[in-house]
């Protein structure tokens with residue numbers, strides 16, 4: 001699962017803990033995965049680090065606050081993976097032509113290796129077409145949510161998409177229900 005616009009509200013750069021907000025049905029979606037025994041993993045591009053808009057300490061505090069808000073609603077992420085790079089902006093080591101900035105597959109490959117995931121049986125959910133690109137890059141299914149940038153992507157840009165999502169979902173909970181039904185869980 002993508003973070004901004006999928007797990008949480010898309011508010012631009014989240015450069016302070018006060019700016020992280022779960023979307024209304026996120027905790028329920030993650031709880032469903034937890035109860036079904038399906039690993040729930042976040043994969044996010046945070047180029048604001050490379051661009052110098054916020055530090056890794058702020059990023060970690062923001063993610064910790066998100067995890068805390070989820071925990072308050074009995075929902076747990078099994079892994080959090082972040083790309084802090086940008087190919088052209090900022091300074092090394094963050095200015096890097098990395099293998100992990102979505103739609104490149106590095107974050108998903110790391111998660112799969114750490115958690116023993118079968119990517120071919122996995123579902124990537126996000127609000128941008130690059131989230132679908134990374135899904136297909138590893139043989140996973142890709143679900144576009146209509147939260148965050150998703151609705152605009154769907155309504156105004158889908159004729160330009162280089163690829164097609166496997167499913168369009170109203171939000172993360174809808175996406176999770178689709179994913180669980182697909183695997184019969």
Ligand SMILES: [Mg+2]
Nearest residue numbers: 002004005127
């Ligand atoms: Mg997003």
Ligand SMILES: [Zn+2]
Nearest residue numbers: 083085098100
């Ligand atoms: Zn990266």
